[in-house]
Amino acid sequence: MSDVINHLLQSEIEITGRLVDASNATLFGSATLNGETISIIYKPIAGERPLWDFPDGNLAQREYAAYLLSSLSGWDVVPPTVLRDGPFGLGMVQQWIEIDESKDLALLYREDLPQLRTIALFDAVINNTDRKIGHLLPVSDGRIFGCDHGVTFHTEDKLRTVLWQWADVLLSDSEIAQLIDLQTALKTHVHEFISLITEEEFEALLQRVERLLTNKSFPAPSDEWPAVPWPPF
Numbered sequence: 001m002s003d004v005i006n007h008l009l010q011s012e013i014e015i016t017g018r019l020v021d022a023s024n025a026t027l028f029g030s031a032t033l034n035g036e037t038i039s040i041i042y043k044p045i046a047g048e049r050p051l052w053d054f055p056d057g058n059l060a061q062r063e064y065a066a067y068l069l070s071s072l073s074g075w076d077v078v079p080p081t082v083l084r085d086g087p088f089g090l091g092m093v094q095q096w097i098e099i100d101e102s103k104d105l106a107l108l109y110r111e112d113l114p115q116l117r118t119i120a121l122f123d124a125v126i127n128n129t130d131r132k133i134g135h136l137l138p139v140s141d142g143r144i145f146g147c148d149h150g151v152t153f154h155t156e157d158k159l160r161t162v163l164w165q166w167a168d169v170l171l172s173d174s175e176i177a178q179l180i181d182l183q184t185a186l187k188t189h190v191h192e193f194i195s196l197i198t199e200e201e202f203e204a205l206l207q208r209v210e211r212l213l214t215n216k217s218f219p220a221p222s223d224e225w226p227a228v229p230w231p232p233f
Contacts, residue, residue: 004080007033008093013042013086024048024059024150025088028096039096043150044088051151053158059150060092061196066126066149067094068192072185073125073178075118077146079137097145103138106233109162115144120163121175124219125182125208126152131161133233153197155204159219160229166218179213 011031019026025047031040048059060083067081081094109116116136123131129151137145171179186193186206193202212219221227 004038004095005082007031007036007038008040008080008082008095009084011038013040013093015042015087027088031093039098041094041096041147042086042088042091043094044086044091046089046091048150053154054151055198058197060090062152063092063094063149065193065196066152068189068196069126069182069186070122072189073122073182075122075178077119077122077144078149079145079147094147097137097139097147100138100140105133105136105138108138108144109133109136110165112165113144115142116163117166119144119146120161120166120218121171121212122146123161123163124159124212125179125205127154127158127204127208128152129154129158129160130229131163132229132231133162153201153205155198155200157222158225159222160226162228162232164221164227167220169218171212171216171218176213176216179209183209183213 008031011033013029013031015027015029017028019028025044027042029040029042030037043060043063045057045060048057050056064081064083067078070076070078079095079097081092083090084093086093126149128149130148131146135146135148137147139145190202
């Protein structure tokens with residue numbers, strides 16, 4: 001993983017296309033370092049569309065914060081991601097994931113899989129407002145990654161996801177241990193997180209982890225806001 005991160009940080013980026021369905025500028029390209037090339041997604045801050053409930057020009061930082069938390073927790077559900085300068089300025093650069101085309105996402109997201117359960121717990125922690133079916137990336141070795149984490153870490157509870165299989169289900173001993181370890185890790189990375197999100201959002205993050213540990217269960221859909229993003233795919 002560290003080799004990929006170094007590659008993303010040090011490489012020369014070339015843009016070759018754009019994902020036209022994305023609401024913000026999402027560019028496809030390559031990153032070449034010492035003759036080795038990997039495919040990437042690049043989301044420049046300059047291409048972000050303003051949102052009423054999130055600060056302007058801050059979605060790329062939230063994408064990186066989601067990757068950082070994914071790494072600190074050991075869940076590793078976010079592809080290698082960095083913040084760096086690119087052809088259109090500062091932005092998020094993430095390794096492109098080739099998905100297993102044999103998987104039908106319309107069926108996959110409904111399954112009771114440990115990989116999806118981990119993503120559901122991750123989303124509860126980062127307060128993901130947009131876990132759509134198309135944001136799940138199954139790969140041929142059985143792993144499932146998640147992408148598009150720009151609208152996360154809000155201070156208000158805004159969890160919107162298609163992964164409600166585990167609503168109110170008790171956390172396992174292993175998941176509780178992971179959350180306890182994450183609490184410790186977050187407190188040693190305070191300055192890094194508050195350079196990406198606000199201090200209030202970081203405190204809300206700690207409170208969500210504490211609430212999960214107190215309740216010892218996955219969250220349930222709320223009656224106060226839509227529980228599923230629209231469109232769900």
